[in-house]
Amino acid sequence: xxxxxxxxxxxxxxxxxxxxxxxxxxxxxxxxxxxxxxxxxxxxxxxxxxxxxxxxxxxxxxxxxxxxxxxxxxxxxxxxxxxxxxxxxxxxxxxxxxxxxxxxxxxxxxxxxxxxxxxxxxxxxxxxxxxxxxxxxxxxxxxxxxxxxxxxxxxxxxxxxxxxxxxxxxxxxxxxxxxxxxxxxxxxxxxxxxxxxxxxxxxxxxxxxxxxxxxxxxxxxxxxxxxxxxxxxxxxxxxxxxxxxxxxxxxxxxxxxxxxxxxxxxxxxxxxxxxxxxxxxxx
DNA sequence: AAAAAAACCAACCGCATGCAA
DNA sequence: TTTGCATGCGGTTGGTTTTTT
Numbered sequence: 210x211x212x213x214x215x216x217x218x219x220x221x222x223x224x225x226x227x228x229x230x231x232x233x234x235x236x237x238x239x240x241x242x243x244x245x246x247x248x249x250x251x252x253x254x255x256x257x258x259x260x261x262x263x264x265x266x267x268x269x270x271x272x273x274x275x276x277x278x279x280x281x282x283x284x285x286x287x288x289x290x291x292x293x294x295x296x297x298x299x300x301x302x303x304x305x306x307x308x309x310x311x312x313x314x315x316x317x318x319x320x321x322x323x324x325x326x327x328x329x330x331x332x333x334x335x336x337x338x339x340x341x342x343x344x345x346x347x348x349x350x351x352x353x354x355x356x357x358x359x360x361x362x363x364x365x366x367x368x369x370x371x372x373x374x375x376x377x378x379x380x381x382x383x384x385x386x387x388x389x390x391x392x393x394x395x396x397x398x399x400x401x402x403x404x405x406x407x408x409x410x411x412x413x414x415x416x417x418x419x420x421x422x423x424x425x426x427x428x429x430x431x432x433x434x435x436x437x438x439x440x441x442x443x444x445x446x447x448x449x450x451x452x453x454x455x456x457x458x459x460x461x462x463x464x465x466x467x468x469x470x471x472x473x474x475x476x477x478x479x480x481x482x483x484x485x486x487x488x489x490x491x492x
Numbered sequence: 493a494a495a496a497a498a499a500c501c502a503a504c505c506g507c508a509t510g511c512a513a
Numbered sequence: 514t515t516t517g518c519a520t521g522c523g524g525t526t527g528g529t530t531t532t533t534t
Binding site: 226227247248249261262265269298299300301312313316 | 518519520521522523524528
C-alpha cells in the first residue's frame with residue numbers, strides 16, 4: 210500500500226466541469242489510436258486540458274463503446290436490489306454483474322430511485338420477494354439500513370463477502386450458515402437461474418470495439434452503411450448514438466463543427482472513415 | 493406564466509489499493 | 514521493507530431539468 214498521495218494534477222491548470230463534444234472527440238480518437246495505458250499522461254498527449262482522472266472517468270462512464278445508455282429495465286433494477294442486499298455499496302462489484310452499466314450510473318439509480326422505492330416498506334427483507342416485483346417488493350427500510358450499515362462497516366451482509374467471484378454468498382436472509390464456498394455456489398446459481406441478465410458469461414460481454422475500429426474494412430462504406438450482421442448493426446448504432454450524444458446530430462454542419470475543432474494529430478482516425486461519413490451525412 | 497421545490501446525473505474529491513523500484 | 518506513483522472506488526457536490534404550487 211502506498212504512502213502519501215501525490216496530487217493528481219494542478220487543478221489551477223486544468224479545465225473542469227462538463228465535457229464539450231470536441232473534448233470527447235479528442236479523447237475517443239486518442240484512446241482509439243494509443244489506448245489508455247497511462248491516464249496521467251493521456252490528457253497532455255491527447256491535447257486535452259484535463260486531469261487524467263477526469264479523462265478516465267469520462268471514458269469509463271460515458272464514452273466507452275460498451276456503455277449501455279437509457280433507462281434501467283426492471284430486471285436490471287431487481288438485480289441491483291439483490292446485489293445491493295448482498296454486497297452493500299460495492300458499486301463496482303454490482304456493476305460487474307450488469308454488462309454495459311457503470312458503477313456511477315448504478316449508484317445514481319440506487320440513490321435516486323431504488324432506495325426511495327424500498328424505503329416505505331417495513332417488513333422482512335426477503336430477496337425472493339424483492340426479485341419478484343420491484344414495485345410490490347417487501348424490501349424493507351431495515352434491509353436498506355442493514356445494507357448501508359454493512360457497507361459502512363465493511364462487514365459482509367448475510368455472510369456475503371464483497372467479492373462475488375471469490376466468495377459470493379446466498380441471497381437468502383435466513384441462511385446464515387453457509388460456508389463461503391457454498392455461498393458462492395448459491396449466489397452463482399441464483400444469479401444464473403433467476404436473472405437472464407446474469408446468465409451471460411462476463412468474459413464474452415467485453416465488446417472488442419478496438420478490433421472493430423482497428424479493422425479498416427469496418428469503415429468501408431459498404432460495411433459501414435449496410436451492416437451485414439447484427440454485430441455490425443450494433444457497431445454502427447454505437448457510432449450513431451455517439452454522434453447524438455456528442456451533439457453532432459445528423460447534420461453535416463454538426464459534424465463539421467466537431468471535426469474542425471479536432472487537432473490535426475487526431476484527424477487520422479476521422480479521415481479513415483471519412484468517405485463513409487460523407488456518404489452518411491451527404492457532405 | 494412564474495417561482496419554488498424536487499429530481500436527476502455528470503463530475504469531482506480524496507482515500508484505498510496494487511505494484512514497481 | 515519502504516516509498517512513491519497510478520489507478521480504482523465510493524461518497525458527495527452542484528448544475529440542469531422537470532415537476533409542482
